Amino acid sequence: MDRRKFIRDGLLATAGAVTLGSLPSCSGGIVRTGGGLSGGSTASEGPLELEWEDFTAEMKYTFSISGSSRDSTPIVLTRLHWCGFTGYGEASMPPYLGESHASVNAFLRRVRDEVLPDFRDAFLVEDILARVDALAGGNCAAKASVDIALHDLLGKVMGQPWWRIWGFNAQDAPFTCYTIGYDASDDIVRKKTSEAAWSHFLKVKLGQTDAEDRRMIRLIREIRPDTPVYVDANQGWKDRFYAAEMACWLAENGVVMIEQPMPRDDIEGNAYVNSRSPVPVVADESCQRLADIPGLHGAFSGINIKLMKCGGMHEAREMVTLAGALGMDCMIGCMTETSVAISAAAQLSPKMRWADLDGNMLIANDCFSGMKLKDGRITLGPEPGIGVTPLQR
Ligand code: MG
Numbered sequence: 001m002d003r004r005k006f007i008r009d010g011l012l013a014t015a016g017a018v019t020l021g022s023l024p025s026c027s028g029g030i031v032r033t034g035g036g037l038s039g040g041s042t043a044s045e046g047p048l049e050l051e052w053e054d055f056t057a058e059m060k061y062t063f064s065i066s067g068s069s070r071d072s073t074p075i076v077l078t079r080l081h082w083c084g085f086t087g088y089g090e091a092s093m094p095p096y097l098g099e100s101h102a103s104v105n106a107f108l109r110r111v112r113d114e115v116l117p118d119f120r121d122a123f124l125v126e127d128i129l130a131r132v133d134a135l136a137g138g139n140c141a142a143k144a145s146v147d148i149a150l151h152d153l154l155g156k157v158m159g160q161p162w163w164r165i166w167g168f169n170a171q172d173a174p175f176t177c178y179t180i181g182y183d184a185s186d187d188i189v190r191k192k193t194s195e196a197a198w199s200h201f202l203k204v205k206l207g208q209t210d211a212e213d214r215r216m217i218r219l220i221r222e223i224r225p226d227t228p229v230y231v232d233a234n235q236g237w238k239d240r241f242y243a244a245e246m247a248c249w250l251a252e253n254g255v256v257m258i259e260q261p262m263p264r265d266d267i268e269g270n271a272y273v274n275s276r277s278p279v280p281v282v283a284d285e286s287c288q289r290l291a292d293i294p295g296l297h298g299a300f301s302g303i304n305i306k307l308m309k310c311g312g313m314h315e316a317r318e319m320v321t322l323a324g325a326l327g328m329d330c331m332i333g334c335m336t337e338t339s340v341a342i343s344a345a346a347q348l349s350p351k352m353r354w355a356d357l358d359g360n361m362l363i364a365n366d367c368f369s370g371m372k373l374k375d376g377r378i379t380l381g382p383e384p385g386i387g388v389t390p391l392q393r
Contacts, residue, residue, distance in 0.1 A: 003285050007216055007266045044123075048116040048147070049081040052108050054101045057092070057336050057363040059193065064182045064205070068095060073336040076104045076142070077367070080149035082122045085151025088368070088388055090340040091145035092359070098334075099141045107142035110135050122154060129314055140288070140311045141335075146313025148344045148386065155385030162347035163380045166317065170380040172350035176357045176373060177201035182208055186219055193223045202229050203259075205355055207236015213246070217253050225254075230354065232259040235285055240269040247277035257354060260284040260303060261329075271299035282331055282354070290315050293322050302329035302353065307345050308337075320351045334359035343370030344386040349378045367393050 001239040055075040062071050071202060080088035104215060115131045122128075132146050154163050163170055180192050180197035196202060206213040220229065231250055237243040243261040250258065257280050262269040264285035274281035280301035287296055287303040289310045296303065303323050305316050316332075323330050331354035332345050342360045349355050360366045370388035372379050381387055 004038060013276060015215055016367055020379065037233070044083075045120045046083040048119055048128075049155050050078060050112045050149070051081075052076050052078040052105070052145070054105070055338070057338065058365050059336060060362060060364050061181065061183075061188070063336065063362065070095065073363070074101050075338065076108070076145055077338070077340065078108065078145040078149045080122075080146070081156070082152050082153055085153050085156045087149040087151065087156065087385060088390070089147070089149030089152065090344075090371070091141035092335040092337040093141050093340055094335050097308065098143055099139060103139065104142040106146065107136065107272050108145070109307065111142075111146055121151065122157070125150060125154070125314060126272035129312070133311060141308045143311035144307045144341070146308065147314055148341060150393040151313045152342065152346075152385035159384050160343075161380065161382060161384055161387055163315065163350060164382075166347070168348075170350060173346070173378040173380055174349060174352055174355045175200045175377045176355040177203040178358045178376075179203045179205065179232075179356065179362070180216075180220060182206050182212070182216060184212075186215075189216060189219045190223060193220050196224075198373075198376055200227065201303055201354075202227055204231050205234065206231050207233035207385060210242075210246075214249075217250065217255070221253065225255070228256045229254055230257045230259065231255050232284070233261045235263045237261050238263070240266075240272040241271045243269070244276040247273055247281070250279040255279060256333075257282060257302075260286065260372055267295065267299045274300055280329065282329075284333065290319050290322060293319060293326065293328070297326045297328065299329065302331060304331040304333045304354075304356075305348070306333045306335065307341055308335050311346065313344055314319045316345075316348055320348060324351075329353040331355065332357060336362050338363070338366050339368040339370035340386070343368075343388045346371040346378050346380060347386060349380070365393075367391050 032187040055077050057073045057075050059071050062069055073319050074093045076091040080087045091104045119128055132143055150232055182205045183189050204216055244372050247258055259282045261273045281295050282302040282304050283300040284304040305319050320330055330352050332349055332352045333356045334342055334345055337359040339360045345357055368388045368390055
């Protein structure tokens with residue numbers, strides 16, 4: 001499908017879905033809809049139709065983290081149709097995830113051809129997503145693009161946003177931090193920091209050399225002497241004794257949380273740092289999916305949940321519950337993403353101690369409007385599903 005038609009159809013579908021989604025009434029436990037189903041039929045059965053398009057998110061700045069840098073991120077935008085409703089989804093594929101336009105396209109063809117024809121009830125979320133997950137290991141961004149579209153769709157059918165369906169309190173939504181990527185230029189670090197004046201929390205990408213890491217912190221402190229800072233080392237520190245010392249220095253310099261100091265599989269090393277760090281140490285690369293969490297208990301103080309790692313909103317919700325039961329705090333994170341995946345992740349934000357949902361602000365060509373920040377805090381509105389609207393491109 002060409003891009004213009006995709007967007008045009010999307011705008012029409014959204015307008016219809018929002019109108020219809022705001023009017024459902026329950027009858028005998030079955031959701032009934034208005035005219036969208038030609039005469040008020042029951043939204044309980046019908047074919048699930050999936051379509052998608054490739055998209056490239058252009059970064060506002062070259063994005064550098066420990067081990068890589070890039071100017072753009074490949075994305076696939078999905079649409080799932082059912083009974084007159086349309087849900088939007090997204091796969092974002094930064095290179096370290098190992099997915100690509102080609103791999104996501106191949107996976108979505110399998111979802112379309114091998115899974116969806118077996119379902120006529122979109123509310124069978126557990127069954128549908130279990131079949132999608134079982135198609136192949138990995139492919140978590142591709143899986144998330146189906147999961148998010150399915151949640152958006154069902155939220156619209158129910159006429160409610162997911163934060164309400166889950167029973168969360170929008171007033172509990174946290175502030176998001178804004179990420180300052182590593183840069184060798186002092187001027188660029190200062191410029192990025194100045195541009196983030198709206199944000200009450202900054203996140204800094206470290207894990208370079210000792211001198212460079214300290215330079216980044218000192219530059220940011222020149223401009224923002226008192227702002228709480230999260231540090232993400234992205235596995236960049238290889239020596240646990242050094243990492244523990246660095247954690248103490250960072251805490252003395254106003255850092256309040258450290259993400260993934262040591263390599264993902266070095267759980268003992270990360271646990272050593274966490275046990276000596278004055279501030280919480282959070283697992284990101286070490287925590288991909290729900291099944292990883294029990295092995296991290298006692299080693300990390302918290303986990304960073306990202307939809308592109310865990311396969312979407314359904315498993316992310318389960319991760320929140322399990323982490324909470326184990327006494328671990330949660331952070332909601334993101335990749336460079338459009339407002340589709342950011343708004344989907346935001347639905348979970350009331351349960352988060354930390355939030356890093358700035359991925360749509362780091363790109364120059366966001367093609368949806370969705371979750372808005374107010375004075376740096378995540379706001380959750382009444383729009384059904386994940387609350388996004390496509391923009392004209
Ligand atoms: Mg991280």
